[in-house]
Amino acid sequence: MENQSLHDALKNCSIYCNNCLSSCLKGYNYQNIESCIKICIDCISICNVSADFLARNSLYSRHIMRECVEICTACAEECELHSNIDDSCNECAVACRECIEECKMFMNQLLIA
Numbered sequence: 001m002e003n004q005s006l007h008d009a010l011k012n013c014s015i016y017c018n019n020c021l022s023s024c025l026k027g028y029n030y031q032n033i034e035s036c037i038k039i040c041i042d043c044i045s046i047c048n049v050s051a052d053f054l055a056r057n058s059l060y061s062r063h064i065m066r067e068c069v070e071i072c073t074a075c076a077e078e079c080e081l082h083s084n085i086d087d088s089c090n091e092c093a094v095a096c097r098e099c100i101e102e103c104k105m106f107m108n109q110l111l112i113a
Helices: 004-024 030-055 061-081 087-112
Strands: none
Touching (some): 004 030, 004 087, 030 087
8 A cells, every 4th residue: 555654653543542542531530631532532533534535545635634743743742741640641642743754754745746
């Protein structure tokens, strides 16, 4: 598959966000992590939509990747705030950062082409 590393990063990010979300919903003080839960849900959605756009070579892939970078950045920043509470928050932040880099490389390739 073309752009396999980007596709893998998007799916990975979605998986780690799901893990973080599940962990956050287990017994932690909900008020302290409500924003983490919400941004993880958004990040899961945008990564899945981005992977769909990528898979079908949509003309709007670059546009959706910009949005993905923005949401993954917000998710990484939020999860980094909670990384001392649970390893899944740290793993989510790392996956988001990797996804951001892959999205940026993809967008740069489109500018060159």
